[in-house]
Amino acid sequence: MCLSGGEYKLSAVRTVAVxxxxxxxxxxxxxxxxxxNIMSAVFxxxxxxxxxxxxxxxxxxxxxxxxxxxxxxxxDEFRSLLxxxxxxxxxxMVMLVGSTGLRRSEMFALRWSDIDLETMQVxxxxxxxxxxxxxxxIPASRKPVPLNAFVCAVLANWRSESPYFxxxxxxxxxxxxxxxxxLTPDMVLTKIIRPALVAAGGHxxxxxxx
Numbered sequence: 001m002c003l004s005g006g007e008y009k010l011s012a013v014r015t016v017a018v019x020x021x022x023x024x025x026x027x028x029x030x031x032x033x034x035x036x037n038i039m040s041a042v043f044x045x046x047x048x049x050x051x052x053x054x055x056x057x058x059x060x061x062x063x064x065x066x067x068x069x070x071x072x073x074x075x076d077e078f079r080s081l082l083x084x085x086x087x088x089x090x091x092x093m094v095m096l097v098g099s100t101g102l103r104r105s106e107m108f109a110l111r112w113s114d115i116d117l118e119t120m121q122v123x124x125x126x127x128x129x130x131x132x133x134x135x136x137x138i139p140a141s142r143k144p145v146p147l148n149a150f151v152c153a154v155l156a157n158w159r160s161e162s163p164y165f166x167x168x169x170x171x172x173x174x175x176x177x178x179x180x181x182x183l184t185p186d187m188v189l190t191k192i193i194r195p196a197l198v199a200a201g202g203h204x205x206x207x208x209x210x
Contacts, residue, residue, distance in 0.1 A: 092158040108182040113167040
């Protein structure tokens, strides 16, 4: 096994050394935890085959401290993003994510079939990260999420104007990709949401759609 400082035999790997190595990796806490878990699985496999007798990863601690604190919009900033500072599409995004607490990976994976304006609910069954679709992060997220009446009205208006309004179409499709893929969250945040916040007098760093 290769750690900082060279290669080690499995039997020579020590808990404290692994902790120090993980702490120095320029990665998010969640990613470091995943690395630890994968390494632990390797040691468990070694124990099963009687190559080693102890799993040093079982005592390794990974810090859960965020690399940076999320910059959340204040209520005043949230309201300031509404017209005239945002177009209908972006207004629908802000109202949807701000009123439901959906992750941006969940929101951009939504199709119109997931929205029920009659029962005023949205079904969250998938997520998208860098155009790769997968399951939602937390199983409980699969429960229908209630929608505010005002949000439903904004979504209905957006659907009537969107060039892609079929049940199988994305709520927020990429026009450049002919609606076959959703928009990229980072692009929307950087090129539209933050400039709108600056124009409205905010600090321009809000990233509630995280």
